[in-house]
Amino acid sequence: MDFNLSEQQKMLQRMAGEFADDAVKPQAAEIDSKSRFPFDLAKELGKRGYQGLPYPAQCGGSGAGYLSYVLVLEQLCQASMTVGAVMAINTVPEEAIFRFGNEEQKKALLAPLAKGEMLGSIAFTEAETGSDPRAITTTSQKSGDGYAVTGQKQFVALAPAANLALVFAKSEGKGLNAFVIDTSSPGYNLREPCETMGLKGLGASVVYLDEVKVPQENLLGEEGQGFKILLEAISLGRLGVAVEAVAVAQAALDISIDYAKQRKTAGRPIARLPAVQWHLAEMASRIEAGRLLVYRTAFIRDQGLDIKYESSVAKLFVSQMAVEVTRRAMQVCGSYGTMTSMPVERLYRDAKMTEVYVGISEIQRNIIAEHLI
Numbered sequence: 001m002d003f004n005l006s007e008q009q010k011m012l013q014r015m016a017g018e019f020a021d022d023a024v025k026p027q028a029a030e031i032d033s034k035s036r037f038p039f040d041l042a043k044e045l046g047k048r049g050y051q052g053l054p055y056p057a058q059c060g061g062s063g064a065g066y067l068s069y070v071l072v073l074e075q076l077c078q079a080s081m082t083v084g085a086v087m088a089i090n091t092v093p094e095e096a097i098f099r100f101g102n103e104e105q106k107k108a109l110l111a112p113l114a115k116g117e118m119l120g121s122i123a124f125t126e127a128e129t130g131s132d133p134r135a136i137t138t139t140s141q142k143s144g145d146g147y148a149v150t151g152q153k154q155f156v157a158l159a160p161a162a163n164l165a166l167v168f169a170k171s172e173g174k175g176l177n178a179f180v181i182d183t184s185s186p187g188y189n190l191r192e193p194c195e196t197m198g199l200k201g202l203g204a205s206v207v208y209l210d211e212v213k214v215p216q217e218n219l220l221g222e223e224g225q226g227f228k229i230l231l232e233a234i235s236l237g238r239l240g241v242a243v244e245a246v247a248v249a250q251a252a253l254d255i256s257i258d259y260a261k262q263r264k265t266a267g268r269p270i271a272r273l274p275a276v277q278w279h280l281a282e283m284a285s286r287i288e289a290g291r292l293l294v295y296r297t298a299f300i301r302d303q304g305l306d307i308k309y310e311s312s313v314a315k316l317f318v319s320q321m322a323v324e325v326t327r328r329a330m331q332v333c334g335s336y337g338t339m340t341s342m343p344v345e346r347l348y349r350d351a352k353m354t355e356v357y358v359g360i361s362e363i364q365r366n367i368i369a370e371h372l373i
């Protein structure tokens with residue numbers, strides 16, 4: 001792996017950092033406190049070409065690659081994990097269409113997502129399961145020259161803004177089907193977004209599917225191939241969450257350093273106390289290790305290789321790291337860290353979400369162990 005970023009990657013990173021500081025950071029506290037979906041910023045991400053970084057020009061993207069995607073996402077998530085997650089989640093249906101779609105589907109469904117003209121969501125989780133595809137009860141039945149999809153999906157992020165949804169439903173034969181569904185279809189209905197402790201404003205909503213008519217051309221891959229499609233697309237989703245975790249941890253470290261230099265005890269900055277220095281050193285070393293795991297996973301994807309194992313390793317390690325690093329940041333910032341008007345407690349809440357969504361840590365351990373043995 002080449003540890004030097006190209007000039008193009010450095011430029012993308014710098015520009016994303018400036019955009020994050022100027023446009024995203026000022027909105028981060030309000031997005032969180034009001035659980036407000038960032039419609040304006042979601043559009044802006046598209047206009048800036050951030051939704052199509054990994055995909056080639058003929059699919060509506062810029063062909064900048066997965067590492068470029070990671071570099072941009074990291075900058076956005078340091079300002080607001082919710083805003084970055086809008087980009088990361090949109091990539092999951094994109095990746096599914098890119099890997100399994102035919103040429104027409106890439107043109108009709110992937111290109112508008114990659115160009116930022118549309119937003120995509122993923123609907124896998126149901127009330128009774130988020131980890132076990134066998135427990136999915138949403139059905140897809142042959143109807144006319146397409147399918148009728150019926151069921152209920154839980155925690156569908158981006159739902160208030162998404163134009164397309166990658167929906168997993170039981171096939172009439174064996175396994176799951178994966179459909180790209182137009183969310184304006186009759187029978188596709190949303191309920192109010194769920195209130196979660198972190199990642200507020202991501203619009204994770206309950207979606208009802210009541211005999212939604214889906215044309216044959218919106219079936220992705222073959223009948224019953226849904227689980228394979230899910231595994232492939234979700235591995236990029238896991239990489240996205242791992243980036244979110246690194247970014248949140250870095251933001252917590254930056255705040256802790258500033259605070260430790262300013263806050264005084266016995267007339268000296270607390271940054272001079274070994275106890276505080278050790279917190280900062282532990283935080284920094286874990287972040288460095290986590291970032292390398294994440295960059296390496298993106299590098300491997302850029303070689304066209306499978307990242308199911310690497311993305312699970314990265315997500316498991318980095319999400320736990322982010323929880324630990326933000327906990328230490330809370331400690332360094334003392335009572336001020338606990339104030340809801342300060343960003344550290346938001347970072348702490350957001351960090352916890354990375355251990356849970358897009359596959360709980362227990363599932364990552366199962367995937368890793370399966371690979372090992």
Ligand SMILES: Cc1cc2nc3c(=O)[nH]c(=O)nc-3n(C[C@H](O)[C@H](O)[C@H](O)COP(=O)(O)OP(=O)(O)OC[C@H]3O[C@@H](n4cnc5c(N)ncnc54)[C@H](O)[C@@H]3O)c2cc1C
Nearest residue numbers: 122123124125129130131155156157204357358359360362
């Ligand atoms: C903010 C947010 C956004 C989300 N966005 C989306 C989205 O866009 N699309 C979507 O489909 N879903 C989404 N989800 C759902 C999320 O991905 C699932 O909730 C998550 O994968 C966990 O599923 P679960 O809650 O059903 O946990 P369960 O599968 O019920 O697991 C509960 C607990 O049981 C244990 N457990 C379960 N299975 C195993 C196992 N095999 N081995 C060991 N232990 C196990 C673990 O301790 C686990 O934490 C989102 C969730 C949140 C909170």
